[in-house]
Amino acid sequence: MPRLRRPSANSKEKLRKLADEELMERVAGNDADAFEVVLERHADAAFSLAYRICGRRSLAEDIAQEAFLSVWRSGARYDRARGSVRTWTLGIVHNRAVDALRRSGVHERRRASDEGIEETIEAPERTDTQALDNAASDEIRGALGELPAEQRRVIELAYFGGFTHLEIASMLDTPVGTVKGRMRLGLNKLRGQLQGWEAVGA
Amino acid sequence: MSQRRSDRDCAQLADAAVYVLGALEREELTHYREHLSSCAQCRAEVAELQPVVDELPASAPPAVASAALRERILTTVRAEAELLSAAGHEADRPARSRARWRPRGDLALGVGAAVAAGLAALVAVLIVVGSSGHAKVTVTEGEGLGRARRAHVSLRQRDGRAELVVAHMPQPALGRIYEVWLSHGPQDARPTNALFSVTGDGSGAVGVPDSLDGVREVMVTSEPAGGSSHPTTSPLIRVALPS
Numbered sequence: 148m149p150r151l152r153r154p155s156a157n158s159k160e161k162l163r164k165l166a167d168e169e170l171m172e173r174v175a176g177n178d179a180d181a182f183e184v185v186l187e188r189h190a191d192a193a194f195s196l197a198y199r200i201c202g203r204r205s206l207a208e209d210i211a212q213e214a215f216l217s218v219w220r221s222g223a224r225y226d227r228a229r230g231s232v233r234t235w236t237l238g239i240v241h242n243r244a245v246d247a248l249r250r251s252g253v254h255e256r257r258r259a260s261d262e263g264i265e266e267t268i269e270a271p272e273r274t275d276t277q278a279l280d281n282a283a284s285d286e287i288r289g290a291l292g293e294l295p296a297e298q299r300r301v302i303e304l305a306y307f308g309g310f311t312h313l314e315i316a317s318m319l320d321t322p323v324g325t326v327k328g329r330m331r332l333g334l335n336k337l338r339g340q341l342q343g344w345e346a347v348g349a
Numbered sequence: 350m351s352q353r354r355s356d357r358d359c360a361q362l363a364d365a366a367v368y369v370l371g372a373l374e375r376e377e378l379t380h381y382r383e384h385l386s387s388c389a390q391c392r393a394e395v396a397e398l399q400p401v402v403d404e405l406p407a408s409a410p411p412a413v414a415s416a417a418l419r420e421r422i423l424t425t426v427r428a429e430a431e432l433l434s435a436a437g438h439e440a441d442r443p444a445r446s447r448a449r450w451r452p453r454g455d456l457a458l459g460v461g462a463a464v465a466a467g468l469a470a471l472v473a474v475l476i477v478v479g480s481s482g483h484a485k486v487t488v489t490e491g492e493g494l495g496r497a498r499r500a501h502v503s504l505r506q507r508d509g510r511a512e513l514v515v516a517h518m519p520q521p522a523l524g525r526i527y528e529v530w531l532s533h534g535p536q537d538a539r540p541t542n543a544l545f546s547v548t549g550d551g552s553g554a555v556g557v558p559d560s561l562d563g564v565r566e567v568m569v570t571s572e573p574a575g576g577s578s579h580p581t582t583s584p585l586i587r588v589a590l591p592s
Contacts, residue, residue, distance in 0.1 A: 179430035183423055190414035190422075192406060199409035208418045215422045219429070220552050230403065237406045245371060287408045305372035306405050312372045324363070331366035331398075338401045 159184075167232035174222035182219050189233055190215070193240045200244035200307050201251075210247055214240040245309035290340040298333030301326050358390070365394035369402045424505075425554065429514060432501050504557075504567055504588045511557040513543075513567065515586070518551045521571050527585070528576045529557055532566040544576050564590055 162170065162184045173181035193214060198207035218225075218236055225235055291299055304310045304318070312330070316323040361384055367373050368381055385392055501516040513529060521527055529543035539559075547553035557567065569586035 177430050177433050179423075179427045182426050182430075186419060186422060190419055191411065194414035194418065195409045195412040196406040198412045199406075207412075208415065211414060211418060212422050216425060216554070217548075219422075219426050220548070220550060234403045237403075241371065241406070283404075284407045284411065287404045291408055302370065302405075305367070305370035306402065307409075310372065311374050312367045313374055315372070327363040327367055330370055330372070331363050334366050334369070334398045334401050337404075338397065341401060341404060 163187075168227045171222055171225045171227075171232055174219065175225070182222075185218070185232065185236075186215055189236050192233065193236060196237055196240050197244045200241070200309065201248055206247060206251070207244075210240060210244045214243050217243075241306075248309040286341075287337075290337050293340070294333050294336055298329045298336070301329045302333045305330065359388050361388070361391060362394055365391055366398055369395055369398045425512075425514065428503060428505055429516065429552075432503050432514070433516065502586050502588065504590075511561050511567075512554055513545075513557060513569070513586075513588075514552075514554045515547060515569075516550075516552045518547045518553060518585075520547055520549070520551070524574050525571050526574050526576065527553075527555075527569050528572040528580075529555060530568040530570065530580060530584075531557070531559060531561070531564045532568060533563055534565060538568060538580050540576065540578050542576070544572075561590065566590065 158180065162173075162181055165173075165181075165184070167185060167188065170181040170185050174185065190211065194207055194211045197210040197214070198204065201207050201210065214236065217239055225232065229235070230238075291302070294302070300319075301315055304315050305312070310318065312323060312326050315321075316326045319326070361381070364373065364377075364381060364384075368378075373381055385395065503514045505512050505514065518527075526544045526546055529541045529545070530538040531541060532538050541557060541559050543555045543557055545553050545555035561567070567586075567588040567590065568580075568584040570580045570582045570584050572581055
């Protein structure tokens with residue numbers, strides 16, 4: 148049986164040079180060091196998403212922890228054909244955060260008061276170390292900002308607020324068909340802009 | 350823009366956006382997935398919109414995952430890696446010779462490895478307590494885990510807090526849940542409010558909320574959902590603590 152020990156700085160450096168997908172192959176083989184690199188790369192994004200959704204630091208930490216342990220335990224189920232490791236991980240975070248929100252009183256309160264989501268979130272701790280991620284963030288935020296307010300609102304209430312289309316229709320006192328239409332229009336508009344960036348970037 | 354509607358458009362086309370945003374009602378989800386399996390147009394719509402939703406997390410205000418959070422995650426992962434490594438390498442050997450312990454100076458943790466032989470379905474639990482390098486080790490073989498062929502159990506302690514981590518446990522039967530008990534001596538089983546279930550692959554973890562001071566055994570039984578004040582079944586897991 149191999150002796151377990153802390154990875155040497157050397158092996159850590161080697162792991163850091165691997166792509167996420169290669170690391171996940173090792174994670175599937177029970178390699179905790181490879182997992183640590185995956186965690187390093189995506190912990191902030193995962194926590195940010197959980198925090199954005201549930202608005203409470205302790206709950207967001209619980210969600211991020213659960214999600215990463217799920218990534219660790221189900222690493223073998225990761226399929227690179229279906230998207231990046233980051234997308235897969237954040238999808239798990241999103242599902243768990245929305246589940247937690249729906250179980251918690253927070254959701255009921257927000258629904259009752261229709262106060263949206265932004266207002267209840269504490270000021271996030273911003274750091275300069277996140278500058279690298281900022282280009283992509285600025286783009287999607289910019290694109291969301293350019294959407295008509297009613298389209299942006301239904302998208303955010305659904306994705307970050309965890310509300311279903313029926314709940315949103317009721318909250319906004321808007322027909323269900325209109326809510327669905329706004330979601331579709333908004334996402335299509337975002338898609339157009341994302342493709343525009345790709346074309347410009349290429 | 351691709352918002353033109355024609356008579357040939359599927360009546361459920363607008364649901365694709367709702368679906369990728371995770372905003373369908375729970376009851377609608379099953380039907381919608383069935384629909385997707387038979388409607389190429391809706392599948393194409395989902396495939397077009399999903400990448401857009403995949404970008405939405407980047408719009409969240411950047412926040413930093415604390416060092417404590419990272420450490421908590423890594424601590425569990427390293428313990429489980431060791432556990433599974435031990436199980437994986439020794440799964441074919443007789444239960445008694447399997448439980449082994451290798452000292453690790455870098456983690457103030459107890460890690461247990463339990464492997465049940467295929468037919469006997471025994472659980473052997475190995476516990477390491479303390480960080481002093483003079484860790485005490487006990488091995489117990491517990492009750493069978495029913496159909497579980499390989500169940501791994503570890504009880505980890507640090508800073509006065511304990512966590513029970515299981516792998517390859519069967520899921521509790523419908524309407525039931527696993528409950529953690531602390532025993533201070535013979536015929537003693539005090540309930541904790543630690544109730545847990547396991548994921549589809551049989552893994553689970555639960556913090557033991559009470560102090561382990563004076564505790565002789567940590568046990569897990571299957572109880573009706575909501576838990577019991579007295580054990581109603583015999584323990585599936587028994588972890589004997591060094592006295």
